[in-house]
Amino acid sequence: xxxxxxxxxxxxxxxxxxVLGLISSALVLLFxxxxxxxxxxxxxxxxxxxxxSVMAQSWNIIAGFSGQISLGxxxxxxxxxxxxxxxxxxxxxxxxxxxxxxxxxxGVIAVLIGIPxxxxxxxxxAIATLxxxxxxxxxxxxxxxxxxxxxxxxxxxxxxxxxxxxxxxxKVPYYYIFLIFFILTFLVAWLLSRSKLGYRLxxxxxxxxAASSLCINVSNYKILAYVISxxxxxxxxxxxxxxxxxxxxxxxFNIEISIIVLLITVLGGIGNIWGPLIGASILIPISEYxxxxxxGTGGAVDLILYGLILMLICVFRPNxxxxxxxxxxxxxxxxx
Amino acid sequence: MKILRVENLxxxxxxxxxxxxxxxxxxxxxxxxxxxPNGAGKSTLxxxxxxxxxxxxxxxxxxxxxxxxxxxxxxxxxxxxxTFQKLKPFADQTLLENVMIGCFVKESNIKRARxxxxxxxxxxxxxxxxxHLARELSTGQRKRLEMARAMAIQPxxxxxxxxxxxxxxxxxxxxxxxxKKMQKAGVTIITIEHNMNIIMQLSDNILALDQGRxxxxxxxxxxxxxKKVVDSYLGTYNAT
Numbered sequence: 001x002x003x004x005x006x007x008x009x010x011x012x013x014x015x016x017x018x019v020l021g022l023i024s025s026a027l028v029l030l031f032x033x034x035x036x037x038x039x040x041x042x043x044x045x046x047x048x049x050x051x052x053s054v055m056a057q058s059w060n061i062i063a064g065f066s067g068q069i070s071l072g073x074x075x076x077x078x079x080x081x082x083x084x085x086x087x088x089x090x091x092x093x094x095x096x097x098x099x100x101x102x103x104x105x106x107g108v109i110a111v112l113i114g115i116p117x118x119x120x121x122x123x124x125x126a127i128a129t130l131x132x133x134x135x136x137x138x139x140x141x142x143x144x145x146x147x148x149x150x151x152x153x154x155x156x157x158x159x160x161x162x163x164x165x166x167x168x169x170x171k172v173p174y175y176y177i178f179l180i181f182f183i184l185t186f187l188v189a190w191l192l193s194r195s196k197l198g199y200r201l202x203x204x205x206x207x208x209x210a211a212s213s214l215c216i217n218v219s220n221y222k223i224l225a226y227v228i229s230x231x232x233x234x235x236x237x238x239x240x241x242x243x244x245x246x247x248x249x250x251x252x253f254n255i256e257i258s259i260i261v262l263l264i265t266v267l268g269g270i271g272n273i274w275g276p277l278i279g280a281s282i283l284i285p286i287s288e289y290x291x292x293x294x295x296g297t298g299g300a301v302d303l304i305l306y307g308l309i310l311m312l313i314c315v316f317r318p319n320x321x322x323x324x325x326x327x328x329x330x331x332x333x334x335x336x
Numbered sequence: 337m338k339i340l341r342v343e344n345l346x347x348x349x350x351x352x353x354x355x356x357x358x359x360x361x362x363x364x365x366x367x368x369x370x371x372x373p374n375g376a377g378k379s380t381l382x383x384x385x386x387x388x389x390x391x392x393x394x395x396x397x398x399x400x401x402x403x404x405x406x407x408x409x410x411x412x413x414x415x416x417x418x419t420f421q422k423l424k425p426f427a428d429q430t431l432l433e434n435v436m437i438g439c440f441v442k443e444s445n446i447k448r449a450r451x452x453x454x455x456x457x458x459x460x461x462x463x464x465x466x467x468h469l470a471r472e473l474s475t476g477q478r479k480r481l482e483m484a485r486a487m488a489i490q491p492x493x494x495x496x497x498x499x500x501x502x503x504x505x506x507x508x509x510x511x512x513x514x515x516k517k518m519q520k521a522g523v524t525i526i527t528i529e530h531n532m533n534i535i536m537q538l539s540d541n542i543l544a545l546d547q548g549r550x551x552x553x554x555x556x557x558x559x560x561x562x563k564k565v566v567d568s569y570l571g572t573y574n575a576t
Binding site: 003004007008012194195196199200202203206207209210211212213214215216217218271 | 386387388407408409412413417418420424425426427428429433436437438440441444446447449450451454455457458463464466485486488489
């Protein structure tokens with residue numbers, strides 16, 4: 001066989017049976033975990049890890065795949081939270097439908113914001129997203145229809161309800177709902193990374209001029225990435241609202257949300273689908289444990305730790321922790 | 337058959353005329369060499385034809401399509417490929433992935449796009465480097481990568497900006513041979529070159545620019561004997 005035939009006979013994707021086995025085992029373990037009678041704190045910890053992984057994955061789509069740094073991505077978290085809560089509070093609409101409507105509204109807002117803003121480059125785009133997010137927060141603080149600064153108190157159902165996504169006796173149902181969303185999101189990101197769209201988004205990220213020479217409409221692809229990313233973020237806002245049953249602009253439009261998803265992704269590895277999971281698995285426990293052990297008096301310790309970790313990552317591992325296993329390293333082994 | 341017709345194409349940046357009423361035609365299947373001293377407007381001409389810079393005036397017709405002022409992606413989708421003077425590989429992706437992105441223009445199926453990309457990589461003699469990240473390749477290999485990526489969109493016309501620039505002497509003959517091979521594969525080529533030996537060897541026709549203006553157009557022999565061209569290179573001809 002000549003070299004071309006050998007190359008063509010290679011499998012399209014590198015499938016590592018060890019990694020597949022590890023992922024399958026981890027999934028089985030995650031599904032079985034609540035059966036081990038985990039206490040409420042650990043369930044909450046896992047729920048937060050799942051939620052932040054999804055949020056970071058959403059940010060990873062726009063920043064890691066298409067190269068646009070958004071500093072106001074928490075905006076879509078807030079939109080999702082308000083869409084579900086408002087529709088349930090005012091019209092009794094099931095949050096499941098609210099999630100879909102929240103995703104749709106986020107998608108539309110992403111298009112409306114994206115058309116003018118994605119023509120901006122680099123820092124200008126990042127600053128614009130930050131200001132838009134602050135703008136939305138201010139609007140919701142003054143919007144009486146959605147409770148203004150007081151926010152919305154979601155009416156509690158008398159009993160646990162899957163239809164209303166309210167569970168008062170146990171966190172286990174929430175655990176499974178967040179887990180399912182976590183798996184679905186990673187599946188979408190995984191499929192996206194291996195699709196024609198994923199290849200083209202990475203081309204836009206790496207060099208937009210070269211991408212244009214390959215018939216890629218750079219603006220349209222950036223907008224598409226922004227829409228996908230926004231629609232991925234919104235359900236987390238919706239589910240979070242159902243989880244805590246009270247929302248206000250200071251909580252769900254908090255700029256800290258945008259920053260934490262950025263930190264998680266940068267820590268784990270930007271542009272890699274596993275980066276958000278790795279980042280969330282490290283940062284969220286730090287956040288939760290410092291909250292428990294240091295409480296209000298040491299509340300900023302988690303932020304100091306975040307800063308320290310970020311500095312270490314920037315200096316020693318700029319491609320995030322995933323770079324320990326990144327294909328760059330694997331590639332070198334293969335090329336030897 | 338004329339594949340490209342450029343008429344009175346002009347572009348100014350402030351008070352500087354980067355391209356001033358440039359007109360020429362390119363016959364299908366031929367290689368047109370574009371020469372001129374630094375700052376003559378060669379790369380600007382490429383940018384105007386491929387849509388990276390919007391022209392002030394003139395006409396650009398590609399296969400009877402008016403491509404004047406169109407976006408780069410629309411022009412490339414009509415079949416005009418290009419490479420860049422300053423190389424623009426997708427650095428964190430492998431050679432294979434770089435070329436596959438181009439193949440997606442004509443093929444949506446991943447496996448078929450990959451097979452097509454491998455054929456093109458084999459065409460540019462880099463099959464053994466297919467899994468290397470673009471940033472790990474040498475300059476000569478990255479030049480081949482850009483040529484392969486441009487070929488992936490199956491262009492009818494390919495504009496190549498200084499293919500042999502910045503590479504060592506041993507690499508040059510291989511790149512020249514590759515350009516000839518691409519021509520034989522049916523691609524019409526416009527190439528910017530500084531090396532006179534190469535341009536004379538490669539081109540069917542040559543367009544000479546100086547200070548944004550076209551000073552000569554003709555066969556390599558005609559250009560070689562053109563006084564304006566000789567003077568512009570030796571510094572005595574003044575286009576104004």
